[in-house]
Amino acid sequence: MVAPAQSWQHWGGDAGGTRFAPLSEITPANVDRLLRAWDYRTGDLESRTPAAAFRTKFEATPILVEDSLVFCTPFNEVVALDPGTGAQRWRFDPKVSDGRRPANRYACRGVTSWVDRTAPADAACRSRLFMGTVDARLIALDARTGRPCAGFGDGGEVRIDVAKDLLWPGEFQITSAPVVGRDVVVVGSSIADNQRLDAPKGTVRGFDARTGVMRWSFDPLIHDGIQAGHANVWAPMSVDDERGLVFLPTSSPSPDFFGGARPGDNKHADSVVALRADSGTLAWSFQTTHHDVWDYDLPAQPTLARIETGQGARDVVMQPTKQGFVFVLDRDTGQPVWPVEERAVPQDAAEGEALSPTQPFPTHVPPLLDQRFALDEIFRAVPRAIDSSCDDQLASLRNDGLYTPPSTQGTLFFPMTGGGVNWGGAAFDPVHQILYANVSRALQIVRLIPRAQAERMTPQRGVDIGLQRGAPFAVTRSVAMSKLGLLCNRPPWGEMVAVDLKAGRILWRSTVGTTEDRAPLGLAFKWGTPLVNGVVVTAGGVVFTGAMDAYLRAFDAASGRELWQGRLPAPGVANPMTYQWKGEQYVVIAAGGHSEAGTSLGDAVVAFRLARDGEAPSLWSRTIDRPGGRFAGGALSAGFVVLVALLLAWLRWRRRRQA
Numbered sequence: 001m002v003a004p005a006q007s008w009q010h011w012g013g014d015a016g017g018t019r020f021a022p023l024s025e026i027t028p029a030n031v032d033r034l035l036r037a038w039d040y041r042t043g044d045l046e047s048r049t050p051a052a053a054f055r056t057k058f059e060a061t062p063i064l065v066e067d068s069l070v071f072c073t074p075f076n077e078v079v080a081l082d083p084g085t086g087a088q089r090w091r092f093d094p095k096v097s098d099g100r101r102p103a104n105r106y107a108c109r110g111v112t113s114w115v116d117r118t119a120p121a122d123a124a125c126r127s128r129l130f131m132g133t134v135d136a137r138l139i140a141l142d143a144r145t146g147r148p149c150a151g152f153g154d155g156g157e158v159r160i161d162v163a164k165d166l167l168w169p170g171e172f173q174i175t176s177a178p179v180v181g182r183d184v185v186v187v188g189s190s191i192a193d194n195q196r197l198d199a200p201k202g203t204v205r206g207f208d209a210r211t212g213v214m215r216w217s218f219d220p221l222i223h224d225g226i227q228a229g230h231a232n233v234w235a236p237m238s239v240d241d242e243r244g245l246v247f248l249p250t251s252s253p254s255p256d257f258f259g260g261a262r263p264g265d266n267k268h269a270d271s272v273v274a275l276r277a278d279s280g281t282l283a284w285s286f287q288t289t290h291h292d293v294w295d296y297d298l299p300a301q302p303t304l305a306r307i308e309t310g311q312g313a314r315d316v317v318m319q320p321t322k323q324g325f326v327f328v329l330d331r332d333t334g335q336p337v338w339p340v341e342e343r344a345v346p347q348d349a350a351e352g353e354a355l356s357p358t359q360p361f362p363t364h365v366p367p368l369l370d371q372r373f374a375l376d377e378i379f380r381a382v383p384r385a386i387d388s389s390c391d392d393q394l395a396s397l398r399n400d401g402l403y404t405p406p407s408t409q410g411t412l413f414f415p416m417t418g419g420g421v422n423w424g425g426a427a428f429d430p431v432h433q434i435l436y437a438n439v440s441r442a443l444q445i446v447r448l449i450p451r452a453q454a455e456r457m458t459p460q461r462g463v464d465i466g467l468q469r470g471a472p473f474a475v476t477r478s479v480a481m482s483k484l485g486l487l488c489n490r491p492p493w494g495e496m497v498a499v500d501l502k503a504g505r506i507l508w509r510s511t512v513g514t515t516e517d518r519a520p521l522g523l524a525f526k527w528g529t530p531l532v533n534g535v536v537v538t539a540g541g542v543v544f545t546g547a548m549d550a551y552l553r554a555f556d557a558a559s560g561r562e563l564w565q566g567r568l569p570a571p572g573v574a575n576p577m578t579y580q581w582k583g584e585q586y587v588v589i590a591a592g593g594h595s596e597a598g599t600s601l602g603d604a605v606v607a608f609r610l611a612r613d614g615e616a617p618s619l620w621s622r623t624i625d626r627p628g629g630r631f632a633g634g635a636l637s638a639g640f641v642v643l644v645a646l647l648l649a650w651l652r653w654r655r656r657r658q659a
Contacts, residue, residue: 007064008577011110011177012425013536015239016304019427021578024540025585026610031542031554031564034608035617037586038086039569042073042603044592052098056601057107058592059175059423059533061575065113066127066143069579071590071605072108076133080146083581086607090146094133094157102134102170103192105595109236109423110177113143114185114209125149128209132174132187136160138207153212160189164200164229167192172200176423181239181246181277183209184216188233188248193295194466194475197261199254202232202269206280216280220250221269226262227470228253231269235423236301238317240331245283247317248273249298255468256295256417257406257446257475260352265290270297272319272327274334284334288321290356293349293406295417296322300425300534308433308502309337318428318501320421320437323402324368325361326499338364338504345403350448352472359403364504368421368497369439371402373414379490381482390488393480397445406475408448414489416444416479424534424575427543429557435499436543436557438512438531443480443489448473485518491527496535496545498560508560513547514627517571517600524549524628530597534575536587544587546572548599551627552589552608567625570602584609 013019026034045053052075062071068080068089075096080089096106111131119126127143137159140152148156162172171192178187184206191200206216221231231253238247253262253269268282270289275282289296303318307328315331328337342358349355378390398404399412419440426437449457454474457465466475480488487493492511500507513529516522529548537543542563543555550571554564568591576589587608593601611617624633 008579009063009065009113011061011063011112011236012238012301013577015179015241017236017238017301017425018303018305018430019425019534019536019575020429021536021538023538023578023580023585025580026538026542026587027540028542028556028563030610033611033617034554034564034566034587035611035615035621036566037607037609039604039606040081040086040088042077042079042605044073044075044603045601048075049098052106053601055102055105055595056592057105057573057594057596058590058603059107059109059574060590061110061577062588062605063111063113063577064579065129069588070111070129070143072111072131073603074106074108074592076108076131078111078129078131078141078146081605083579083586086605092141092146094137094139096134100134100170101168102173104173104175104190104234106134107175108134109175112177112180114180116210125151130178130180130185132176132178134173135169136162136172136174138178138185138187138212140212151211158207158212160187160205162200166200167195171195175234176236179237179239179246180209181241182244184277185209186237186246186277188237190234191230191232194255194257194468197227197255197468197470199229202230202251204233204248204275206277218275218280218282220248220271220273221253222267226264226266228262228266230254231266235299236425238302238304239277240304243331244277245274246277247302247304248275249300249302249319251297252292252295255466255471257293257448257466258350258353258468258471258473259291259293260354261471263354265356266292272298272302272317272329272334286327286329286334288319288325288327288360290359293353293355294403294413299419299422303426303428304331305428305430310502318426318435320368320426322415322417322420322422324371324415324420324439326365326368326435327362328365328501336362338362346400346405349405350407350473353405355405365499365501366504366506368437368499369415369441369495371415373399373412373443373489377490378488379486381484381486387483389483390480393445394443394488406446406448408450410445410447413444413446416440416442417477418442418530418532422532424532427535427537429537431539433500433502434507434557435501436535436537437497438534438545439495439497440530440532441489441493441495441528442487442530445478445480447476449476494528494531494547496543496555496560498557510555510560510562512545512553513549515549516627516630517549521634522630524631526627533573536576536578538578544576544578546574546576546589548573548594548597549627550591550600552576552587552606565626566608567621568606569604571599573597573599
């Protein structure tokens with residue numbers, strides 16, 4: 001059995017989601033000797049209907065448990081692999097239907113492990129895996145064999161009672177891994193946004209880990225005097241088992257962009273909520289967005305760590321947000337470790353809306369990205385006389401900075417509703433006290449549509465329509481892009497950011513990703529890509545991440561310098577993980593692309609390790625399999641062909657002259 005310190009036993013590395021690995025075999029000095037150790041194909045793209053396969057997001061992070069690397073596919077098949085070879089050991093298929101049309105696509109971010117310490121060592125299901133599914137089931141499997149645990153629920157599964165008729169089967173699903181605290185399995189949900197005011201509640205549920213009997217339920221939203229649903233927990237959760245607390249990152253009430261029927265701050269939506277794991281009772285709550293009409297819900301796992309504050313060490317919860325804030329809260333009380341100010345924000349909302357006059361702003365840790373956009377910052381890949389499409393889109397929008405409310409005029413959102421930080425969350429190095437996170441930098445256009453007009457709307461390419469039934473407005477959302485298909489704001493469009501928490505300063509920023517997999521001819525401009533996925537940091541001083549081009553990347557944790565890229569079969573829009581197996585450190589990522597982002601799709605899990613004695617990375621991997629390598633190789637090949645053609649033409653001309 002691999003020692004816990006050398007493995008990756010939880011979705012976030014540990015129960016607190018630090019995504020830190022105390023492994024040091026791979027360092028900045030040798031990371032360029034990484035080579036592909038193995039890859040495993042799930043077969044999802046061939047075994048499913050094309051329509052279903054096109055709606056996948058392979059966002060899984062494997063865990064290492066019972067000497068197997070275990071993950072879930074977008075269709076909730078659970079697979080166990082040999083950590084050293086990638087050979088399949090077992091596979092479980094819960095028979096998820098291809099025809100559900102899940103609102104948040106077919107996605108499964110991971111499974112959770114738990115050991116029943118009261119069971120005999122050789123008992124079946126002593127070591128268990130838990131997974132939530134796209135069709136709202138909680139499943140328990142034997143971690144050694146993959147067989148359902150017969151004593152859990154009905155033959156190994158519990159069906160979640162949504163307690164409301166759904167608009168269609170895919171309105172409600174589970175995408176993130178459950179967590180276990182004090183022998184209680186806690187599961188959230190992912191619910192379709194912007195469909196209706198009277199939406200399903202965002203109830204969080206706790207089940208007995210042995211029997212599957214529901215122990216408690218908790219609705220994050222206080223419903224007194226309001227009409228709304230949701231405030232669900234779709235992002236990963238964290239657990240402090242010693243304290244008996246589970247930490248929830250809650251989302252916004254329904255509908256996202258109009259809150260006239262839900263006056264007030266709408267607690268405990270858009271909050272870090274600490275529950276007692278055994279009872280589901282509230283320990284504390286801290287709200288990061290009051291009366292949210294921006295879809296600025298909490299998308300990331302709360303990170304639990306012990307930090308130096310300047311006045312001594314404290315156990316804290318670090319919560320990154322879509323706005324790019326990092327809130328640092330005391331783990332026992334939920335009070336901010338450093339001051340958080342309530343600052344006045346833009347008002348004059350749509351008719352019937354009542355905004356909060358202020359919003360909370362952390363004062364010690366700076367925002368991870370800019371939060372205001374000026375029109376003179378429009379990205380001009382070509383002169384305005386050739387393409388003025390970005391100017392045409394943005395000039396008439398309301399743009400008063402962060403928290404400008406949605407409007408019928410159209411409002412510019414920056415950061416966009418996808419972040420800032422998204423579900424990939426942050427990583428924390430407890431030795432150097434540095435937080436690492438990926439951020440996206442993109443503009444979004446949000447427009448409220450009066451109800452009478454909404455009923456006549458027709459879908460347009462690139463525009464998301466939310467009917468918000470029951471509210472006086474529907475909503476449209478679109479990412480601001482030029483006719484050339486480029487984002488309207490200047491690059492970089494995706495960055496990794498390192499923050500010294502104690503000092504409260506940004507240490508470095510590094511652009512992540514290129515245009516290679518989207519641009520003609522494989523042109524690899526280093527402009528960054530939007531980054532919903534996260535990072536892992538190691539004791540060896542290396543930070544790993546994927547992006548929306550098809551590479552796993554390594555960065556120097558101290559300087560942010562990009563050190564290495566490993567080519568993938570498809571973009572790795574997932575969180576990487578790392579573990580030690582038989583004395584060697586491996587780095588693994590799911591490489592399946594992202595259907596919502598329009599990347600190429602795949603179904604591979606890919607592992608890298610350092611070259612052994614007698615091995616070396618291939619010339620191909622050092623040249624062609626690098627950003628820009630395909631364009632350079634193509635250009636060289638084309639140049640060679642032209643040169644040969646010219647040489648042959650010259651030889652023919654010379655023969656004719658000699659004749």
